[in-house]
Amino acid sequence: MAERLATLDLISGGRAEWGTGESASLIEMHGFGIEPEQKNAMWREGGEQTANMMTMRPYPGYDGQFFTMPTRNIVPKPVQKPHPPIWMACSRRESILRAARHGVGALVFGFVEASQAKVWRDEYYQIIKSDECVPIGHSVNANIAALNGMMVHENAEEAMRRGLDGFKFFGYSIAHYAVYGEHRPGRTNLWRRFQSIKDEMKETPGSGSIGQPRSVREHLMGYADVGIDQMIFIQQCGTNKHEHICEALELFAKEVMPALKEREDERVRRKEEELAPYVEAALARKPSMPELSESDIPNVEAIGIVLERCTGKDYAAAGGTFADPTRGGAIPMASRESFAKSTNVD
Numbered sequence: 016m017a018e019r020l021a022t023l024d025l026i027s028g029g030r031a032e033w034g035t036g037e038s039a040s041l042i043e044m045h046g047f048g049i050e051p052e053q054k055n056a057m058w059r060e061g062g063e064q065t066a067n068m069m070t071m072r073p074y075p076g077y078d079g080q081f082f083t084m085p086t087r088n089i090v091p092k093p094v095q096k097p098h099p100p101i102w103m104a105c106s107r108r109e110s111i112l113r114a115a116r117h118g119v120g121a122l123v124f125g126f127v128e129a130s131q132a133k134v135w136r137d138e139y140y141q142i143i144k145s146d147e148c149v150p151i152g153h154s155v156n157a158n159i160a161a162l163n164g165m166m167v168h169e170n171a172e173e174a175m176r177r178g179l180d181g182f183k184f185f186g187y188s189i190a191h192y193a194v195y196g197e198h199r200p201g202r203t204n205l206w207r208r209f210q211s212i213k214d215e216m217k218e219t220p221g222s223g224s225i226g227q228p229r230s231v232r233e234h235l236m237g238y239a240d241v242g243i244d245q246m247i248f249i250q251q252c253g254t255n256k257h258e259h260i261c262e263a264l265e266l267f268a269k270e271v272m273p274a275l276k277e278r279e280d281e282r283v284r285r286k287e288e289e290l291a292p293y294v295e296a297a298l299a300r301k302p303s304m305p306e307l308s309e310s311d312i313p314n315v316e317a318i319g320i321v322l323e324r325c326t327g328k329d330y331a332a333a334g335g336t337f338a339d340p341t342r343g344g345a346i347p348m349a350s351r352e353s354f355a356k357s358t359n360v361d
Contacts, residue, residue: 016061017068021093029094034122035062036104040192042200057081059117059151062101066152067304069098075307086313097153102160106193111135111159115142118150118297120158122247126186126221132161133241140242143290148297155294157286158244163224163235165248166255167263167271171227178225178263181253183216184209188252206253224248228270235275 024031037054038044044051060079068074073088093099102120105111114121121139123132136159142148143157164185166178187209190196196203223234224246235246250260322328349357 017065017089018091020065020099021069021089021091024093024095024099025091031093031095031099032102033099034102034104035119036122039106042192042198053081058103062117063151066098066101069093070096070153071304071306073307073312075304085315086307087315100154100156100158101152102156102158108135108138111139112142115139116147116149118143118148118152118155118157120156120160120244123159123161124189126162128220128223129237129241129243132238132243135159136242143297144293146296146300148293149300149302150297153298153301155290155297157290157294160245160247161238161243162221162247162249164219164222165224165231165250165263165267166259167224167226167228167231167266169227169266171230174226174263177259178250178255179219179222180213181251181255182222182225182249183213183219184253185249186219186221187213187216209253228266231267232271232274235271239275 020031020033035058037058038049041051044054049057060081064077064079064082064084067077068089069092072092073086074084076086077084100120101118102122103110103114103117104124105114105121106124111121111123115138121135123135127135139159140157143155148155164178164182166174166181168174168177184206188205191205191208192198224231226234238246250263
């Protein structure tokens with residue numbers, strides 16, 4: 016995971032965001048042999064150590080409850096220092112507050128309107144500013160994001176026709192996998208089941224970003240006004256067409272985004288200034304993994320050396336060029352003699 020995140024950060028020029036989650040469905044957890052009561056501790060251990068891997072050179076190694084690893088230098092390292100900003104998927108108030116306690120951004124997957132989002136936002140930032148905030152990573156990502164379905168069109172009815180069923184299906188799928196459903200892998204057809212009851216799903220919270228540019232802009236301004244930092248959009252669910260998604264994105268960028276971006280730089284600047292002392296205090300509370308001293312960094316032997324020792328064979332004395340004569344082939348490997356001359360260079 017640390018290698019994949021760092022690679023994505025490199026190829027994106029330092030724009031990767033690190034999303035994490037514990038899972039909320041048995042079809043996921045039991046697929047990996049995980050019980051629900053284990054998931055929080057696994058998330059914490061894995062997240063904390065992945066952050067350490069991206070920031071420490073070398074990573075000292077770890078012997079924990081859920082994984083063990085020896086000393087290694089994990090490469091590549093990310094562009095963003097100390098690592099990409101960490102987010103945590105949250106589906107209810109308790110998980111939002113837990114994200115704040117760990118100093119990570121809250122990806123709120125509950126469909127709430129701006130007034131309810133403000134309550135959760137205020138509680139989140141109260142914890143960020145308190146002694147409860149002890150970062151799991153090496154930085155604090157103080158941000159809260161809400162979730163909306165999105166489909167923008169000049170005609171409101173067409174926007175609804177294109178986008179509402181897909182967004183409803185997303186909500187139906189959550190109910191199926193996480194709340195009410197029983198699933199037969201490879202047999203249960205969620206789309207057909209959804210089609211049979213979709214018209215009964217009258218309430219559609221989170222659908223305020225489906226409509227004409229003006230209404231969507233006003234809807235999102237409401238979230239911005241109560242201090243929500245980002246909005247995540249669901250567009251790709253159900254049978255939504257790719258061309259409709261692209262058209263909506265283009266119209267959003269042209270008609271909705273400029274008004275939202277207009278004041279964003281100043282908002283972020285003021286927020287960072289306000290939070291700076293709290294972030295500094297939170298990072299000071301974090302218990303850090305100690306770096307290894309130079310004398311404690313181990314030498315890791317190549318397998319050829321180990322094979323020689325285990326088999327009692329000296330391949331060089333027997334006329335072989337390499338420790339294991341089956342290695343190399345057409346690859347221009349250095350001879351054993353030449354290689355030995357380089358081992359004193361760090």
